[in-house]
Structure formats: structure tokens, C-alpha cells
Amino acid sequence: MNVSIPSILLGLGGKCLLNWTLVFLQSNHICKSFLGVFSMSLAVVDTAQTLVVSTLHIHADGYVLLLDFMLTRYHICLLVQILGQVYSVLQWPVVVVAALDHFCTVMWRLQPTTARARVIVCVFVTGLLWYLTAVYVLLLSDFTPVLEDDSYNQIHRCWVFHTSQILQVSTCLLLTLGCAALHAGSNTQLLKNPPLNVQTTDQTHSRRNVVHQAMHIFLNSWALSLVFLAVLLLLPMGIPAYLGLNVAWLCFLNSLLITVVLCAACPASQLAQGLAAVPPDSFCKWRFKFSLATEDRA
Structure with missing residues (x-):
């Protein structure tokens, strides 16, 4: 489905606002479980994505030079499609890891002395999931981005994949x-x-x-x-x-x-x-x- 870039920005902005609102509402115990740590990482990734897409869209010249690499509106569509695929692949691994985390919490009451070790493990597992998923999507899967043939100055819509x-x-x-x-x-x-x-x-x-x-x-x-x-x-x-x-x-x-x-x-x-x-x-x-x-x- 083709979606206009302003609509994508509006959706990403609303998503970031919702993400950080819920993260702050859970600030007292956000780091006490895997899902809490993963929620924080997701809010950070979404914020970075929104800033990059906004910068590329509102720039007057239609492109941005970053380390001698020209980023254009092609990269808006590319970034949205790649991260969308990463989010889709992450769903089941997050469910499995969170279920194991909850099962261990319910069946074996953790001592306060293990709280710091628990946070370290959750951060490590979260980073590992992001890394392995990105490697799978970019190198191992059959994912193929869909990009327009027009000039980057004329791109105003992006093809967006759906998730089930x-x-x-x-x-x-x-x-x-x-x-x-x-x-x-x-x-x-x-x-x-x-x-x-x-x-x-x-x-x-x-x-x-x-x-x-x-x-x-x-x-x-x-x-x-x-x-x-x-x-x-x-x-x-x-x-x-x-x-x-x-x-x-x-x-x-x-x-x-x-x-x-x-x-x-x-x-x-x-x-x-x-x-x-x-x-x-x-x-x-x-x-x-x-x-x-x-x-x-x-």
C-alpha cells in the first residue's frame, strides 16, 4: 500500500509520543523485566527513525550529506520498510523470551541481590535480539524493498508493508x-x-x-x-x-x-x-x- 510521507511522519510521531508516555508511566519498574527493557529500546529506535525521516523530508534540497554519503527520500522509504520488516520478525522472539522471563519470575521468586544481574541479562538479550533480527532481515531473508523509479525530488509516497x-x-x-x-x-x-x-x-x-x-x-x-x-x-x-x-x-x-x-x-x-x-x-x-x-x- 502506498502511503504519503507526511502520513508516515504523523504515524511515527504519534507512535513515539505514545511510546515515551507509557515508558514514563512505568518508570518505577521499567527495568525489572525483559519487556520493560525492550520497551525502552523500542522507544529509542522509533525516536531515531522519526528524527531521520523528518530531517530527510523537510530538508529544502531533498537530500542530506552524512559522512560524504547522500541521503535522499529514497532512504525514507528504505528505512521505513527495513524497520517494518525487523519489527515483524521480532514479534515471536519477543513473545518467547518474555514468556520465559515471566515463567521464571512466577515459579522462582528472585532475590533482591539478583536485580542488577537481571537488568544486565535483559539488556544483553535485548541487544542480541535487535542484532540477530537485523542480520536476518538484511542478509538471510528474502526481503526485497519496493522503491519508486522517479527522481528523489519527486518521491512523495512510500510503499508500506503490512504485518499479521x-x-x-x-x-x-x-x-x-x-x-x-x-x-x-x-x-x-x-x-x-x-x-x-x-x-x-x-x-x-x-x-x-x-x-x-x-x-x-x-x-x-x-x-x-x-x-x-x-x-x-x-x-x-x-x-x-x-x-x-x-x-x-x-x-x-x-x-x-x-x-x-x-x-x-x-x-x-x-x-x-x-x-x-x-x-x-x-x-x-x-x-x-x-x-x-x-x-x-x-
């Missing part, structure tokens, strides 16, 4: 969440027969309790976003690749991954005794309530 990874990721995670809920419900249905083991019964009820509370907390905060994703699934409309990866999407992904991990692992006894840590989340209040009887059994 957001819908793929959200659909996969929501299906996983649904399967975890069905699994907990099916275990509860089996309890209609007299149980042979009281401890197994308590564990099953605790599992159902965690799944129910986790899904309730998630839906209270992100119900409208789920409706928006459902509309995107039904309508034949695409998301521009250069806008697909943003901090708002990462915040939604953070809450969704926390819900999936809690429903899949269901650390009921750890949560009841305060031995399980929930990853930082600025949009969902992950507070679980358990009955005294359940806590005693746990």
Missing part, C-alpha cells in the same frame, strides 16, 4: 489461555464423583481459583483491547509494519503473558503463602484472594 504477526501472536496466546481455562474446568467437573484423595481435590479447586481470578483481572483491564483485536480479525484491514511493534502492544502482551503463565502454572500454594512473585504490570492489579481453609491446606 500481531493477530497471530494474540490468537495463539488467547487459544492457549482458553485451553488452560478448559483444562481447569474439566478437572473440576471430574470432582462430581466422590474423590479418593482430599489433597488432589484441594489442588484442583486451587487451580480453578487461580485461573478464574487471573482471567477476571485480565479481562477487567483489557476487555476493550480484545474487542479491537476481534474486529481486526474479522475485517480485511492490515496494520502497517512500522507501527505494528509499539509499547502499547507490549503492555497488552505483558498482561496477556502473565495471565497465560499463571493459568498454565497455577502456583496456588505459592501465591497463597506469598512465595510466588508476579511480574510488574502497570495495568492489572495482580492480587489473589484465597480462603483460610485453602491457605491452611496449601
Whole structure:
């Protein structure tokens, strides 16, 4: 799809504003998880991209000399397409790494002494992901930029690729969440027969309790976003690749991954005794309530 350069600038500017607003809102715990560190790096990359595109577009001569290399409006389209492809490729690796990070946080409560080491690891993994993805897109993939044949002075529109990874990721995670809920419900249905083991019964009820509370907390905060994703699934409309990866999407992904991990692992006894840590989340209040009887059994 051909998009005018001013429209691209408007989209990038709005994306940068949204990115930094959400980063500052989460400043108290932005460096306590992989997704927080990656969100900061994404905001920096988007800001650099917006500044470069703006400089090339508003320059009166239509080009800028940088280290004896002439940058023109061709490079606006080239940069937008390359970074859009990088953002699309990054979607699944970010999901996998963030899920592992959340799982380790929930199942093994990290000590304060490991906080600095955790930040270093997150920064290293973030830089490694950006580097490997850029190498893959530029050298190993079959990605081919689409550029106009006109002179750089006459270029006013760029071809923009669309991304479908957001819908793929959200659909996969929501299906996983649904399967975890069905699994907990099916275990509860089996309890209609007299149980042979009281401890197994308590564990099953605790599992159902965690799944129910986790899904309730998630839906209270992100119900409208789920409706928006459902509309995107039904309508034949695409998301521009250069806008697909943003901090708002990462915040939604953070809450969704926390819900999936809690429903899949269901650390009921750890949560009841305060031995399980929930990853930082600025949009969902992950507070679980358990009955005294359940806590005693746990």
C-alpha cells in the first residue's frame, strides 16, 4: 500500500509520543523485566527513525550529506520498510523470551541481590535480539524493498508493508489461555464423583481459583483491547509494519503473558503463602484472594 510521507511522519510521531508516555508511566519498574527493557529500546529506535525521516523530508534540497554519503527520500522509504520488516520478525522472539522471563519470575521468586544481574541479562538479550533480527532481515531473508523509479525530488509516497504477526501472536496466546481455562474446568467437573484423595481435590479447586481470578483481572483491564483485536480479525484491514511493534502492544502482551503463565502454572500454594512473585504490570492489579481453609491446606 502506498502511503504519503507526511502520513508516515504523523504515524511515527504519534507512535513515539505514545511510546515515551507509557515508558514514563512505568518508570518505577521499567527495568525489572525483559519487556520493560525492550520497551525502552523500542522507544529509542522509533525516536531515531522519526528524527531521520523528518530531517530527510523537510530538508529544502531533498537530500542530506552524512559522512560524504547522500541521503535522499529514497532512504525514507528504505528505512521505513527495513524497520517494518525487523519489527515483524521480532514479534515471536519477543513473545518467547518474555514468556520465559515471566515463567521464571512466577515459579522462582528472585532475590533482591539478583536485580542488577537481571537488568544486565535483559539488556544483553535485548541487544542480541535487535542484532540477530537485523542480520536476518538484511542478509538471510528474502526481503526485497519496493522503491519508486522517479527522481528523489519527486518521491512523495512510500510503499508500506503490512504485518499479521500481531493477530497471530494474540490468537495463539488467547487459544492457549482458553485451553488452560478448559483444562481447569474439566478437572473440576471430574470432582462430581466422590474423590479418593482430599489433597488432589484441594489442588484442583486451587487451580480453578487461580485461573478464574487471573482471567477476571485480565479481562477487567483489557476487555476493550480484545474487542479491537476481534474486529481486526474479522475485517480485511492490515496494520502497517512500522507501527505494528509499539509499547502499547507490549503492555497488552505483558498482561496477556502473565495471565497465560499463571493459568498454565497455577502456583496456588505459592501465591497463597506469598512465595510466588508476579511480574510488574502497570495495568492489572495482580492480587489473589484465597480462603483460610485453602491457605491452611496449601
